[in-house]
Amino acid sequence: MSTEEKNQIPSSIxxxxxxxxxxxxxxxMISGFLVVLVYQITLPIITENRRIALENAVFKVIPDATSRVNFVLSPDTLIREDAITDDRDVQGEKIYAGYNxxxxxxxxxxxxxxxxxxxxxxxxxxxxxxxxxIVGITVLQSTETPGLGDRIETDPEFLANFNALDARLNTDKTALIHSIETVRHGTKTAPWQIDAISGATVTSKAVGKGLNNSxxxxxxxxxxxxDVLSQSNQGGIK
Known part of the structure; x- marks a missing residue:
């Protein structure tokens, strides 16, 4: 077939x-639908795995704890999670009490x-x-630089900051006596200070800021x- 014949291919085809x-x-559209479908299917699994990992971490950050009870803490109340019914709307922060x-x-x-x-x-x-x-800490989520920022999870000297990090409240019980702060590596002088990791100061400060705010x-x-927490060890989860 000549070039001229090729150029004469009917426009209909x-x-x-x-x-x-x-x-x-x-x-x-099909690709988008499949992405949404996979997300919807895997989301409950991912959420459940995160919940299990978080609750198991309780025993890592509370030395000698062998069981736990979950609570929801709000400005006015403290309620055991297993006492919350479907028709009861409870807003607050989830906390975990550990018992020996x-x-x-x-x-x-x-x-x-x-x-x-x-x-x-x-x-x-x-x-x-x-x-x-504060007597223990573990990282739940971090995407910090490998080899630098991610050392907050493994560096023994950094983790030693949290063996007994001062978190005393003032006489009115309204705030900490001393704010928790992160200081440059090697300059820690007080029990409420966190000695930063050299080369990962930003990440170290993020840990300190999060702890202080919380x-x-x-x-x-x-x-x-x-008093309620001390008496709520019955039916704890191991």
Whole structure:
């Protein structure tokens, strides 16, 4: 077939622009539908796995805890999660009380979050009413730079900051006596300070800011219910 003959192919059998657009549009619609479908199917699984991971982390941040009870803490009330019915709308912060084998309250686990270098850094920390200090921490979510920012999860010296980080309240029980702060590596001089990781100061400060914001807000509410928390060890989850 000559070039002239090729150029004489009837226009009726040439693919039109409209047909191509329709085809591409259809493919895009089907692809979008499949993405949404997969998201809807996997979302409950992902959500449940996150819930399980978070609740299991309670035993990591509260030393000697062997069982836990989940609560919802609001400015006015503290309610056991298993006492909340479907027809009861309860707003508040979810917290986790940890108990030892004898049923004694060993601490309460709470969440904290603040912007880091890449994204929000979410942590779970354990608060001990006995020493009025933070006694453990674990990272729930972080996308910080590998080898630098992600060292907040593994660096022994950094994690040692949270063996007994001062979180005492003032006499009015309305705020911390000393705000939790992150200081440059090697310059820590007070028990409420966090010694930053060298080369990951931004991420270290995100941890400190999250802890300070959370403790300043939640601890004044929490201390009002310590008697209830101490007596709520029956039916704890192991």
């Amino acid at each position: 040439k693919p039109s622009s409209i047909a191509m657009i329709r085809t591409l549009g259809g493919i895009a 084998k004898s049923g004694q309250l060993m601490g309460i686990a709470l969440e904290a979050a603040a912007p880091g270098y890449q994204d929000v850094v979410r942590t779970l920390y354990g608060y001990s009413p006995k020493c009025m200090c 403790t300043q807000t939640l601890l004044p509410l929490l201390v009002k219910h310590l």
